Amino acid sequence: MLRYFIIFKPYQVLSQFSPEEGKQTLKNIFNVPNDVYPVGRLDYDSEGLLILTNDKQLNHRLLNPQWTHEREYWVQVDGAIDEAALNSLRAGVTISLANGPYNTRACKAEKFIQPPAVPERNPPVRFRKNIPTSWIKLMLTEGKNRQVRKMTAKVGFPTLRLIRHRIVQITTDGLQPGDMRELNRQQLYSRLFGEQ
DSSP: OOOEEEEEEOTTEESOSSOBTTBEEGGGTOOOOTTOEEESOOOTTOEEEEEEESOHHHHHHHHOTTSOOOEEEEEEEESOOOHHHHHHHHHOOEEEETTEEEEOOOOEEEEOSSOOOOOOOSSOOOOOTTSOEEEEEEEESOOOTTHHHHHHHHTTOOEEEEEEEEETTEEOTTOOTTOEEEEOHHHHHHHHHOOO
């Protein structure tokens, strides 16, 4: 039987069920059937939306680069980000990957006027009175290793906090870190691929 769960992965939790010494994994928090696994991943120090399933077709359709799916990240960066930096992000920047330099695809980047309503993080981001922070929204159609962090660092505004808020039409709305919601195939596929 195919099962589909959306979760809000907390900070400092590995996107895997297999144990790793000294680190929390999804198994410590989420009770799902043994054949269910995450589609893609979020870094240990990132938070937010992750899909868990035993549907191999879904895994292929979401992760294969031939299909592009918009992912929206809410990013708190160090410093008061300016329009020049946002324009650089929109146009694409060159980041380093294991196999060499990589030019990121053009994307959408916006600055939040007011910080978004996000759950408290434990431990919180270190507060520094004399250094402002900004929240931005990045919408990407690719997902290279630590891409968002590398992109914001490249334009001079290192990432302090990173939350994946949305994959296509599935969001973290109504979820807190550690929450899980089960969907059926039709609910998930209609929001991801527009299929009934």
